[in-house]
Amino acid sequence: MDNSDVRNAFLEPANATHRRYEALRAFFVEGMSYAEAAQRFGYTEGSFKVLCSKFRRDTSRDFFREPARGRAPKGEARQQDPLRASIIELRKRNLSIYDIADHLKADGKTLSPPAIGRILAEEGFSRLPRRRDEERPTGSGVEQAAVADVAALDLRPRSFQTKFGGLFLFLPFLARAGLERLLEDVGFPGSDMIPAPHAVRSLLALKLFGDARHSHVMSDVFDPGLAVFAGLNVIPKVSFLSQYSCRIRPEAYPALIDGWFDVASTLGYVHGRSFDLDFHAIPFHGEDALIEKHYLSKRSRCQKGVLAIVANDTVNRAFCYVNADIRKESMRDQIIEFVEFWKAKSGRYPDELVFDSQFTTYENLNRLNLMGIRFITLRRRTAKLVEGIDQRPRSAWRRIQLQNIARAYRTPRVLDERIALPGYQGELRQIAIRDLGHDSPTILITNHLQKSPATLIQRYARRMLIENNIADAIDFFHMDALSSTVAMKVNCDLVLTLVASTLYRLFAHRIGNGYETAKFGTIFRDFVHATARVTIDSDTVSVRFQKRSHNPMLIKAGYADEAVRLPWLDGKILRFEFGIPPIPGQIS
Numbered sequence: 001m002d003n004s005d006v007r008n009a010f011l012e013p014a015n016a017t018h019r020r021y022e023a024l025r026a027f028f029v030e031g032m033s034y035a036e037a038a039q040r041f042g043y044t045e046g047s048f049k050v051l052c053s054k055f056r057r058d059t060s061r062d063f064f065r066e067p068a069r070g071r072a073p074k075g076e077a078r079q080q081d082p083l084r085a086s087i088i089e090l091r092k093r094n095l096s097i098y099d100i101a102d103h104l105k106a107d108g109k110t111l112s113p114p115a116i117g118r119i120l121a122e123e124g125f126s127r128l129p130r131r132r133d134e135e136r137p138t139g140s141g142v143e144q145a146a147v148a149d150v151a152a153l154d155l156r157p158r159s160f161q162t163k164f165g166g167l168f169l170f171l172p173f174l175a176r177a178g179l180e181r182l183l184e185d186v187g188f189p190g191s192d193m194i195p196a197p198h199a200v201r202s203l204l205a206l207k208l209f210g211d212a213r214h215s216h217v218m219s220d221v222f223d224p225g226l227a228v229f230a231g232l233n234v235i236p237k238v239s240f241l242s243q244y245s246c247r248i249r250p251e252a253y254p255a256l257i258d259g260w261f262d263v264a265s266t267l268g269y270v271h272g273r274s275f276d277l278d279f280h281a282i283p284f285h286g287e288d289a290l291i292e293k294h295y296l297s298k299r300s301r302c303q304k305g306v307l308a309i310v311a312n313d314t315v316n317r318a319f320c321y322v323n324a325d326i327r328k329e330s331m332r333d334q335i336i337e338f339v340e341f342w343k344a345k346s347g348r349y350p351d352e353l354v355f356d357s358q359f360t361t362y363e364n365l366n367r368l369n370l371m372g373i374r375f376i377t378l379r380r381r382t383a384k385l386v387e388g389i390d391q392r393p394r395s396a397w398r399r400i401q402l403q404n405i406a407r408a409y410r411t412p413r414v415l416d417e418r419i420a421l422p423g424y425q426g427e428l429r430q431i432a433i434r435d436l437g438h439d440s441p442t443i444l445i446t447n448h449l450q451k452s453p454a455t456l457i458q459r460y461a462r463r464m465l466i467e468n469n470i471a472d473a474i475d476f477f478h479m480d481a482l483s484s485t486v487a488m489k490v491n492c493d494l495v496l497t498l499v500a501s502t503l504y505r506l507f508a509h510r511i512g513n514g515y516e517t518a519k520f521g522t523i524f525r526d527f528v529h530a531t532a533r534v535t536i537d538s539d540t541v542s543v544r545f546q547k548r549s550h551n552p553m554l555i556k557a558g559y560a561d562e563a564v565r566l567p568w569l570d571g572k573i574l575r576f577e578f579g580i581p582p583i584p585g586q587i588s
Contacts, residue, residue, distance in 0.1 A: 013041070016122045023048065024055055047126050083111055087119050096128055148202075148240070149193045152233035155570055157537050162225020165532020166524075167205055168543045169554070170503050171229070171574055172564045174201070177263045180567065186255035189247040194236060197568060199244055202230040203492075206241075207500040210476055210524055225534055228541070231568035245492035250325070253491045257321065257498065261345045264502050268509070272315035273351040275342075277335060277359060281305040282324075282490060292328055306490045309334045314354075317517055318505040322494040335360045336367060349373050354460060362423040369426070369447050376460050379430065379443040389415065389432050389441055397434070400454045402461075409436050414453045419445070433457060476520040477501070510557045526550045541569060544577040551578045 013019035023041040026032045027048075032040070038048035055061065083104065090100045097113040097120070104111055146152065180197045183190075190196030205226055220226055226235045265271070284291050284304040291304045307328075311321035321338055335353065343349050349371050357378035368375050379385070397413040415432040431453050433442040448456055477497045501520070508515040508523055515523060527550055535542040545551060554560070559576045566574055 016124050019124055020051065024052065027052060042124060044126055083109060084119055084123075087111075087116055088123055088125075091120055091125055094128065146234050147193070148227075148232045148234050148236040150195060150198055150232055151193070153227075153231065153569075154233060155536055155572070159533060159535040160224045161531065161533050162223055162228075163531050164205070164209065164220075164223060164225040164229060165534070165543060165545055166528030166530040167208055167225070167229050168532070168534075168574070168576070169507060169527060169559065170208060171566065172562055173267055173503055173506050175564045175566055175574070177267060182256070182259045182263060186252045186259055187249060188252055188256070189244075194232065194240065198231045199236070199240075200496075201568075202232070202236050203241060203244065203496055204500060205229050205235075207477055207496045208503065209528065210521075225532070228534065228536075228569070231566075245489045248492060250491070253495050254323075256495055258341075258345065260499055260502070261320075264506070267506055269316070269502060269506055271320065271346065272313040274314040275320070275338075275350055275353055276312045276314055277338065277353060277355040278310055278312070279326075279331065279334075279359070280308050280310055282308060307331060308490065308494055309338070310494075311338055314352075316505050316509075318501040319498045320502075322491075322498050324490040324494055332360050332364060335364055339368070339371065339373060352376070362421045365421075365428075365447075366424045369424070374446070374448055376444060376446045376448065376456060379445045381440050381443060385443070386440055389443075399435075400452075400457075402454055402458055412436050412457070414457075415441075416453050421445075431456060476524070511553055512557070513553060527554065536572070540573045540575055541566065542575045542577055554578065 013022050019041050023037050023043065026040065027034070027037045034049055034052070035045050037043075038045045041048075043051070086104065086109075087100055090103055095103070097116040100116050101111060101113045104116075179200065183196045183200060188196040188200065190199060194202075221235055221237065223235075227233060261271075281303075282305050284306065291306065306324055307326045308322060308324040309326060309331075310319055312318070313320045321341060323334065323337070326334060335355070339349055339353075350373055352374045353368065354376045357380050359377065365375065365377075392415060397415050399411055399413050402410045402412070412433050412435040414434075417430055418427040419430045420426075421428055427449075429446050429449055431444045431446070433444070436442055444456060444460060446456060477500060504520050504523055505516075507527070508518060511527070515526075530548060531546055533544045535544070545554075554576070555578055560578060562574065562576055564574050565571050
């Protein structure tokens with residue numbers, strides 16, 4: 001070996017440690033510039049400046065450490081040296097650490113991307129700059145889902161696993177509801193690729209499954225179960241789901257509520273005659289000057305938001321009427337609009353309405369009374385009113401016993417008297433109640449003149465349960481998680497919530513066993529949140545559920561015998577399996 005070979009051993013380092021040493025020596029001892037030293041030893045100028053900065057802070061680095069002796073390294077470190085040459089060769093082909101890991105895995109060798117990154121750093125390779133998709137090697141990059149298109153729906157015989165198996169439990173109701181005809185009648189928009197029924201089923205699937213925002217669908221675009229439920233090849237993307245409501249004409253919403261009333265009746269939903277009404281303010285976090293401020297009970301403050309009225313069926317505990325086209329000047333008359341809607345649909349006025357104080361005016365209470373509608377509401381506790389009640393002698397009060405109410409205060413004192421109010425023709429009944437756990441008396445006013453105070457108090461106490469039910473629907477169906485406060489979007493979300501709550505109650509009544517009054521979250525947890533294997537054959541769609549403790553309830557409810565045609569799936573017959581051979585049923 002001549003001197004030139006020995007000289008090259010210094011000038012052409014064979015490993016990363018030697019290369020660092022020679023580069024630093026050239027800069028600090030020989031006086032080379034950053035650019036010259038970086039170019040000679042294969043660094044970028046920026047990375048070499050960082051290397052010099054680190055060395056200035058710690059000059060005690062040992063470049064000539066003796067080789068470590070002892071036990072062999074464990075884990076990934078044991079694999080690194082044999083793979084080092086392969087990793088360097090792959091990086092020279094401009095592959096990222098993830099691409100290199102995939103190539104090694106294809107050759108039967110496993111090494112994590114962080115370990116590959118450490119080897120490349122030791123060899124002096126810098127990180128690759130961010131690349132455009134067309135610059136990436138073939139096979140790397142994010143897999144893209146297909147565009148939603150009803151014509152691309154694949155109904156060839158196949159089988160797949162889905163986490164949305166519980167959604168198929170609602171399909172018998174939707175198949176018998178004639179959703180296609182209803183949406184066509186009310187004028188919901190659609191396209192050749194995504195017709196209106198398929199768009200609505202996509203939105204309804206997210207609502208039934210309790211997804212908070214449309215953006216959450218991106219993690220589920222590859223789940224074929226969600227797509228088959230909607231009748232598409234894949235579920236529509238975020239942009240379509242978020243913008244669909246902007247294409248719906250405002251008059252289509254009340255028309256859909258009107259039509260859904262009739263559809264629910266044909267599905268076996270028995271509408272009640274007593275209703276709880278409430279306003280709900282959907283919060284807005286923006287600067288739109290047209291959005292009014294309303295009181296938000298969750299935050300105990302006034303804030304910009306969209307005001308909506310919800311009517312809850314007291315017996316079924318489902319929404320039966322919603323409306324978000326409300327301004328402050330019209331909010332007091334919403335109760336009259338509801339009763340007129342109910343009269344037009346059912347042929348009679350509601351028997352009873354229960355609502356909170358400030359919901360309407362004394363004049364509207366008079367109109368309700370003239371219509372023969374009984375009502376119970378609170379009266380505002382003004383200082384003058386409370387002072388007058390406190391001055392009444394103790395002998396004017398009497399103690400009553402409340403029944404069937406699980407509460408600590410079952411023996412309140414009541415002051416039952418008749419009063420007159422401005423704008424109200426005739427007498428009203430006012431019941432002041434003490435010993436309910438409040439410092440100030442609770443004051444009810446009603447046109448129930450014959451019922452006992454205990455009966456009326458117990459009925460209003462049930463409103464607390466109804467408010468909990470409304471809160472349950474708001475939380476489960478995420479009415480406060482709208483991506484926009486445009487009134488059309490709010491109305492779309494409210495109408496979908498109404499339809500979803502009805503479907504949940506129809507399902508709960510079919511199951512029975514106390515689920516009729518269960519919270520939506522409980523029904524979802526026990527039945528809807530279930531994985532399943534879906535098998536598509538030439539003429540059937542079979543849904544086989546995993547073993548679950550609640551499957552016997554579904555079998556008892558007749559789901560094992562279910563056989564209903566799905567028009568949007570070429571008329572294939574839907575069947576359910578629960579680990580036992582299904583019993584043949586009649587085709588609906």
